[in-house]
Amino acid sequence: MANSYSASLSGDDTTMRTNNPNSPTASTFVAGDAPDEKPDLEAGMAAEPQTATPGDGYVDWDGPNDPENPMNWSESKKWTNIVILSLMTIVTPLGSSMFAPGISRIMMEYHETSTIIATFLVSIYVLGFAFGPLVVAPLSEIFGRRPLYFWGNVLFTIFTICTALSNGIPMLLAFRLLMGLAGSVPITIGSGSITDIMPVEQRGRAMAAWTLGPLLGPCIGPVAGGYLIRATSWRWVYWLVAILGGLFIPFSWFFLKETYAPAILEQKTRLLQKQTGNKDLRSILSGQQNVKDRFKMAVVRPMKLLLLNPTVTIMALYIAIAYGILYLLITTFSFVYADQYGFDEGTNGLTYLPAGIGMMIGVVGFGQLTDGIVRRNKAKGLEHTPEIRLKPVLSVPLGLALPVGLFIYGWTTEKGVHWIVPMIGVAIFSAGLMGIMGCVQNYLLDAYPQIAASVTAAMSFLRSLLGALLPLGGLQMYDALGLGWGNSLLAFISLALIPIPVVFFVFGSQIRGRFNIKL
Structure with a gap:
């Protein structure tokens, strides 16, 4: 996991990646108002790269070869x-x-x-x-x-x-x-x-x-x-x-x-939130419901x-x-x-x-x-x-x-x-x-x-x-x-x-x- 992250703004989308190119990272996507829907869960499970969705910031695998997957x-x-x-x-x-x-x-x-x-x-x-x-x-x-x-x-x-x-x-x-x-x-x-x-x-x-x-x-x-x-x-x-x-x-x-992909990405998400101060980041595999409802x-x-x-x-x-x-x-x-x-x-x-x-x-x-x-x-x-x-x-x-x-x-x-x-x-x-x-x-x-x-x-x-x-x-x-x-x-x-x-x-x-x- 990388120790620091930087953000580069391009139009309405923000792509956040690690400063260290040799470190396995998570990719996130950030934009304006929250959308009604999030990226496809099965695509996240399959470790396929995601495209930005207008709205929230989503933490995903760093490409199909991410060693953390x-x-x-x-x-x-x-x-x-x-x-x-x-x-x-x-x-x-x-x-x-x-x-x-x-x-x-x-x-x-x-x-x-x-x-x-x-x-x-x-x-x-x-x-x-x-x-x-x-x-x-x-x-x-x-x-x-x-x-x-x-x-x-x-x-x-x-x-x-x-x-x-x-x-x-x-x-x-x-x-x-x-x-x-x-x-x-x-x-x-x-x-x-x-x-x-x-x-x-x-x-x-x-x-x-x-x-x-x-x-x-x-x-x-x-x-x-x-x-x-x-x-x-x-x-x-x-x-x-x-x-x-x-x-x-x-x-x-x-x-x-x-081994559970959503749990691993959730850990990445918490680390990213701590390092970037962006509390709106979410794992691409997390649900919309809170823990009680999910249980x-x-x-x-x-x-x-x-x-x-x-x-x-x-x-x-x-x-x-x-x-x-x-x-x-x-x-x-x-x-x-x-x-x-x-x-x-x-x-x-x-x-x-x-x-x-x-x-x-x-x-x-x-x-x-x-x-x-x-x-x-x-x-x-x-x-x-x-x-x-x-x-x-x-x-x-x-x-x-x-x-x-x-x-x-x-x-x-x-x-x-x-x-x-x-x-x-x-x-x-x-x-x-x-x-x-x-x-x-x-x-x-x-x-x-x-x-x-x-x-x-x-x-x-x-x-x-x-x-x-x-x-x-x-x-x-x-x-x-x-x-x-x-x-x-x-x-x-x-x-x-x-x-x-x-x-x-x-x-x-x-x-x-x-x-x-x-x-």
Whole structure:
């Protein structure tokens, strides 16, 4: 940022630039009376040079190659941020299920026998993931991403310590809910940060790396948690998560950079106002409304997308059902494998490992495939459309993996087949889930890049809500239908969802054009 600015007047317009030609600067445009409208916001987002608009002074990027524009960052700077975000999104979901193998010990310690309480102890954390994004997303679109990452980490660590010190189930439930609320920050706005810095042909790989956290965390956590609980107590699960969360507090402060373009230009604007004394300067990406009104609008935006935009609604429902099934499996593994195969707490933790392995397979395969399709289309001179992310050659096989995995898991556990076979079924299900979630998430981010955080919040709300509520009936469903038909029911539901991406691949652009709601 330059240290001093000079103004050169020409007619009715004033163009302000830095005295130091080697310094990245913002351009502003100043003229007479205030206009009714301001320069186009999407043009500002795209980092295109602006022409003067009679009226206000607008602070913009210093041309298309401004190094302060996150899209122009070096690859190392971009991937440093993505790696930190990916690690953060692994740590916060660890708290959701890392102590699942010790549920029976907690129930005995507090003399509780309800199976609903047993599953709710795990799933209430995901309820925080459902409601947290409704506040986190709008805050990120007003104040930027970086402050939320830092303070979210601080609160997550504090609430985790309080959970470790809980002296009863009500206190345990309350602080697990608060952990979920604070831990929802990287899961909610991580996709927005990636959209801020990555071009569309590289976004699939970056999104796959980031998406791995919310799904992999709940699967690898119980592996360590099972043995940790057996060797010490369930409280040490939370002490370990608190230590990991605490480590990311300095990382998020010193290494994470702001990626949200409006927040960066707002900082430039404030510096320009201070240096020039011109309090009328405004960022070209700022809205006409004050912070209070912008927050109200941003809070409503995710729900408007979810309720009034069928593209977001149906796609979010697909992911929510699949995610809810995953959590139903996760919350019942410790009971199923203990009853069917006699696994103890330590060995029960290993039953979560196949889900993690399947997700890694899905990430490695999907991230490269989807970016490859985009790059090939660009090389052919074809215009990129969001629907390309839903090509049936990808979405149909990935969708089929869900019911196939569920059928294998359900009937092999029902018949007592060697435990490796149901674990293979879980791995197949998880690989398909990871792939289809990547298809859908990238599709929605390509379709609505300017409101990526709100789109993610809408998806996270429905996904986490079903992830918290579906498991509550898991054990009762298995009691009533058995493991075979219980999981077959889930498989038939997931089978019915397969045509959804195909429909949007064919008709998605028409649907989006017809339901272009005002946000």
